[in-house]
Amino acid sequence: MALIVQKYGGTSMGSVERIEHVANKVASFRKQGHQVVVVVSAMSGETDRLLKLAKAIDPKGSQREFDQIAATGEQVTIGLLAIALQKAGVQSRSFTGWQVPIRTDGAHMKARIQSIEPEALLAACNAGIVPVVAGFQGITDDGSVSTLGRGGSDTTGVALAAALKADECQIYTDVDGVYTTDPRVEPKARRLDKITFEEMLEMASLGSKVLQIRSVEFAGKYKVPLRVLSTFVDGPGTLITLEDNSMEDPLISGIAFSRDESQITVTGVPDKPGVAAAILGPVGDANVEVDMIVQNVGADGSTDFTFTVARGDHDKALEIIKRVAGELGAKGVAGATDIVKVSIVGVGMRSHAGIASQMFKALATAGINIRMISTSEIKISVVIDQDYLELAVRTLHKAFGLEEKK
């Protein structure tokens, strides 16, 4: 008998019918003899509706009060699911964040979980009762309701699994797992049975949005096995787990990409200490987040400096850099918004040489020009012209043997 935490998102809670569907899933899981603790989100759209009401009064209103209001979305769905479970023959009891209690810091609207007291939930489990816990919320030291920020229900699920020492945390969503790449770009994309936390972090931050990044970090830190499954289609999903040294680990797990990229290049910068800081300091001061950074040493004692920012920040960053370039005596400044980033991700590349050249050769054969390269321990990213995005993804997907097996 295993203890499983199951988290269902807003789409799964979207209507009375869907809530009853979830209740039946949980009931059949109980019949297999497992203990289950369920975490739920608000009905899809409900948190937005509530915050819109509050912002209609004052967009800059008290964040404590925004939380008081927003947290009601999950308080409704925990009650509804508990009723549906009882109707399905499963004893159940709903728990708000403060009823657990899930204690957080006082940073309203983006609170962090500090501790969870598991006694009440464990007592319920031992009495044969399935606890249904409100995701996304907690209670602060001064007794106020807090919320964890968008997507926080995933984090609640993982944190509960850690506190309860659960065997697995299952995140039910509207996709049936993590794929080698986006199936809308490469129809041959394959569901992964397994992926490591580190790979998942790289995949998620690069645009394959399945789970909230913070929940994956949390799961990795507390070593909670995490599984992504579909609420609507039965299947094993994808298990996100600690790296194991199985011989069968593929070299590359997936191809991630991001369209929200733009590039700024400063050419002919005098190559001396402090140049990078002089260029990027003012950009950071303007609250623009810089992603990739590449610097090449030139032959004439000058250097070329290139970095990427989100497209929405391009014009702002370019303006700053034009000013800075003048002060530094750089030769020129150029911007580009018609670029994208494509990455291969895999823990296998740690122990295998030649992955990078294999990637570049595949892209060259397809006639794709690489504008920028950046590497980390488990991923290699290239910046290319946006027109080549789909071709690049399909080329790399094939080159690394990620297709659906026959």
Place this chain on the structure above:
Amino acid sequence: MALIVQKYGGTSMGSVERIEHVANKVASFRKQGHQVVVVVSAMSGETDRLLKLAKAIDPKGSQREFDQIAATGEQVTIGLLAIALQKAGVQSRSFTGWQVPIRTDGAHMKARIQSIEPEALLAACNAGIVPVVAGFQGITDDGSVSTLGRGGSDTTGVALAAALKADECQIYTDVDGVYTTDPRVEPKARRLDKITFEEMLEMASLGSKVLQIRSVEFAGKYKVPLRVLSTFVDGPGTLITLEDNSMEDPLISGIAFSRDESQITVTGVPDKPGVAAAILGPVGDANVEVDMIVQNVGADGSTDFTFTVARGDHDKALEIIKRVAGELGAKGVAGATDIVKVSIVGVGMRSHAGIASQMFKALATAGINIRMISTSEIKISVVIDQDYLELAVRTLHKAFGLEEKK
């Protein structure tokens, strides 16, 4: 400087605009130097919407979970009003039932308040913060959310006023006070400046629905001065207070009436001990509530027995009585559903003789036949044909001088 509890109902919380209107009212009250604690209901229609969702899953679902769901309606409005107050320049903080805490028994959906810990609210008041408290809800001994049943926000307001030893509890609603009778029946009906708790109870139970009866009982028990006012029209409203022996007390405060009446008469019942119990016992066993009861002693050693029940219970009661009448050897049984009850209410009648005959004479002059009479210390009720309802109300309203003063 007075401490005032103000309660605003669902209509007053019905939209963002109305919530801002209430915030401005509270703000101007604060500017007069008073301390204010606000109690609010959910937005009108919201509690019904929430319970409908729950009942769509299982109409007989767990009442604890129904409460968990229903209580979110007020949690939203306290947050919204706190934000609106801050925008209006008034420091404010929202409190759910459990945050106060307001402790109740465990009778979910019809819980009774057992105690209120006033420290947190008083601390807020003393710090210049206006607490906005969720009506209708509390917390049980086992940490579950409870609700007080429909209209419970009035009770929350009165209970808070008692716990805080407030100078007055103001109930803001969509009428501007308690009237001498229903203005839809008698356009000359006049707003009362003042009415006693006992009169208010008789008026309310007889169909002048302004306040939840329980809150009036509560206010009377704890001697909390209660005032009914309009959210939308400025004015002094009606003060509901302990009886004072002012010489200016009018004889009669108002004319109440009820259309939801039906009558059952048993004629020629042998006049011996136990007959009333034999007739009414089976009716009570069938969960039918009996209102007025009249028994006349006949000349031939038999008696006529008449009582009233709500119209919806008429057929059920008649069927029971037909069976009972046979067993008792009564002469006949008759029912009527085309009747109504009209009552005059006033503490003044305690010390004045002749009120009843004045009432009967006025009705006789207007050609209205009385079918049944029942009296208590502060009211006299008559049952008449329903066609005469409006005429009777207007006749009595005039006879006792209740018209609007010029």
